[in-house]
Amino acid sequence: SYELTQPPSVSVSPGQTARITCSGDALPKKDAYWYQQNSGQAPVLVIYEDSKRPSGIPERFSGSSSGTMATLTISGAQVEDEADYYCYSTDSSGNLVVFGGGTKLTVL
Amino acid sequence: QVQLVQSGAEVKKPGASMKVSCKASGYTFTSYVIHWVRQAPGQRPEWMGWINAGNADTKYSQKFQGRVTITRDTSASTAYMELSSLRSEDTAVYYCASPGRRSPLDYWGQGTLVTVSS
Numbered sequence: 001s002y003e004l005t006q007p008p009s010v011s012v013s014p015g016q017t018a019r020i021t022c023s024g025d026a027l028p029k030k031d032a033y034w035y036q037q038n039s040g041q042a043p044v045l046v047i048y049e050d051s052k053r054p055s056g057i058p059e060r061f062s063g064s065s066s067g068t069m070a071t072l073t074i075s076g077a078q079v080e081d082e083a084d085y086y087c088y089s090t091d092s093s094g095n096l097v098v099f100g101g102g103t104k105l106t107v108l
Numbered sequence: 109q110v111q112l113v114q115s116g117a118e119v120k121k122p123g124a125s126m127k128v129s130c131k132a133s134g135y136t137f138t139s140y141v142i143h144w145v146r147q148a149p150g151q152r153p154e155w156m157g158w159i160n161a162g163n164a165d166t167k168y169s170q171k172f173q174g175r176v177t178i179t180r181d182t183s184a185s186t187a188y189m190e191l192s193s194l195r196s197e198d199t200a201v202y203y204c205a206s207p208g209r210r211s212p213l214d215y216w217g218q219g220t221l222v223t224v225s226s
Contacts, residue, residue, distance in 0.1 A: 001170055033211050035153075042203070042219060043153070048210040086153060090212070095167050097143065097155035097212060 002026065002091040004100035011106040018074040020103045022087030025068055030094070032070035034063060035086045037102075043086065047072055077107045110134040112142075112204050112217035119223045125192040128220045130204030137185040138162040140206050143213060144178060144189040148200040159187055194224045 004024040012018045022032055032050050035043035045054050047063035050070060060075045070089075074081055087100040115129040130142060144156040157168035159178040166178050172191070180187045187204060201219040208214025 033213070042216055045211060045214070052210070054210060088153075088155075088213070096169065097145075097158075099145075099153045099155060102152045 002096065002098050004087055004089060004098050006085075006087060006100040006103045008101070009104045009106065011108075012077050014079055014107055015076050018077045018081070018105055018107070020072045020074075020085050020087075020105065022070045022072070022089075022100045023068050024070075024089060024098070024100075026092045027065060027068050027070055027089060029092065030089045032063070032065055032087050032089050034070075034072045035088070036081075037084045037086065039084075046085075074105070077105070079107050081105060082107045110206065110208065110215045112206060112215055114202075114204060114217040114220045117221040117223075119225065120194050122195055122224060122226055124194050124224075125190060126194060126198075126222050127188055127190040128202050128204075128222070129186050129188050130217050131184065131186045132161075132206065133185065135206075137180075138182055142178075142180070142187040143205045144176075144187075144202065145205055145213070146200040146202045148197070151200075153203075154200075156189065156191075161187065196224050198222065199224045 034047040036046045037043040046061050050065040051063040062073045064071050084102050086102045111133045113131045138161050141158040143158040147153045159166045161180050177190045203219050204217040205213040206215045
């Protein structure tokens, strides 16, 4: 079955750049989406279609995709950005949705 | 304004079945699919499947194939997700979600906590 792979954790100091990767074989042809989730809360979309930022999401959040890897970048990470981040996409058929394993971002 | 409102929390015994509803409003129900996603405590979200609310076509994750059934009632603008042969590992928050301009999972229901315990 199709999988998306993320690092389990990323740690940065406040003000540094955090990069969270998501790798999957279908990503060259399928868009990646990124969610931020705080404990016990519903996920919030922070990046869609690889690199687009929804309104209301701070400019420090950006996304990119190259080959089989999508990357969420938080430039100048803030303490309030500490959360779990999940990528998701579809398989090559476009019919099945797959989530990455999630990355816990620590900012301290 | 798109809204998805789900049924309330449930407690089930192992081996039983569960059925969660998701009532949609703010758009033409039959124009889009509705997805079901679950998230167990401390785990990643898991996509379970979708239903095309227009023609009732369904697609299920291989993990849940044979145990999950997604249906819809167009007259009530409501989708349902039924999961059978419940076990403790099925304890999770279950969400319905629908696509929008941004993503396949743009709008989410509030979530339904289902606890499976003897």
